[in-house]
Amino acid sequence: NAGVTQTPKFQVLKTGQSMTLQCAQDMNHEYMSWYRQDPGMGLRLIHYSVGAGITDQGEVPNGYNVSRSTTEDFPLRLLSAAPSQTSVYFCATHRTGQGGGYTFGSGTRLTVV
Amino acid sequence: GENVEQHPSTLSVQEGDSAVIKCTYSDSASNYFPWYKQELGKRPQLIIDIRSNVGEKKDQRIAVTLNKTAKHFSLHITETQPEDSAVYFCAASILNDYKLSFGAGTTVTVRA
Numbered sequence: 001n002a003g004v005t006q007t008p009k010f011q012v013l014k015t016g017q018s019m020t021l022q023c024a025q026d027m028n029h030e031y032m033s034w035y036r037q038d039p040g041m042g043l044r045l046i047h048y049s050v051g052a053g054i055t056d057q058g059e060v061p062n063g064y065n066v067s068r069s070t071t072e073d074f075p076l077r078l079l080s081a082a083p084s085q086t087s088v089y090f091c092a093t094h095r096t097g098q099g100g101g102y103t104f105g106s107g108t109r110l111t112v113v
Numbered sequence: 114g115e116n117v118e119q120h121p122s123t124l125s126v127q128e129g130d131s132a133v134i135k136c137t138y139s140d141s142a143s144n145y146f147p148w149y150k151q152e153l154g155k156r157p158q159l160i161i162d163i164r165s166n167v168g169e170k171k172d173q174r175i176a177v178t179l180n181k182t183a184k185h186f187s188l189h190i191t192e193t194q195p196e197d198s199a200v201y202f203c204a205a206s207i208l209n210d211y212k213l214s215f216g217a218g219t220t221v222t223v224r225a
Binding site: 031033035040041042043044045048050058059090094096101102104105106107 | 114117119122147149155156157158159162202209211212213214215216217218
């Protein structure tokens with residue numbers, strides 16, 4: 001039982017490049033989400049999904065795409081990286097209908113130069 | 114949407130003293146208030162949460178209080194220890210909506 005697995009752990013991109021951050025979970029959680037963490041700003045919701053085939057925008061969705069073709073995977077795509085997207089990205093999951101908090105992945109530290 | 118404000122942004126306490134972190138929220142429909150602890154370079158982890166049908170909850174040295182009328186909630190850590198040094202985040206949501214809105218975080222340093 002690996003929980004929530006994020007890859008890669010570190011990434012450096014050049015401005016304009018694209019990439020996909022991977023998030024996989026083996027807990028059969030219906031809810032999956034992506035947050036970015038920036039100093040002094042807490043965690044801000046980018047996109048979320050309440051189940052396979054369903055996605056929606058959070059607080060800061062611009063520049064990011066998501067899809068949810070399976071329960072297990074929720075990749076985050078950066079279409080054309082910008083220095084403003086330099087951040088630490090966390091994937092978080094939750095089993096719907098139950099209490100308790102999120103289960104977070106270990107994070108991806110992304111630098112855009 | 115929900116707006117959560119957290120104070121102070123940094124807090125330094127002597128080992129053994131208490132630490133208090135305060136948060137306010139804007140959406141009166143919010144009814145679930147978790148607190149997360151994030152150690153340096155690690156992922157956030159849930160330490161305690163409270164729902165709006167209770168005013169206080171304790172778990173050993175940590176406690177959370179909620180005032181729904183004033184729309185604020187607080188985290189209390191008693192008898193602080195060096196391992197309590199971390200960044201603490203409050204959050205708010207509507208239960209079963211799952212979209213958490215986080216405060217900006219409080220960096221707590223416990224001095225030996």
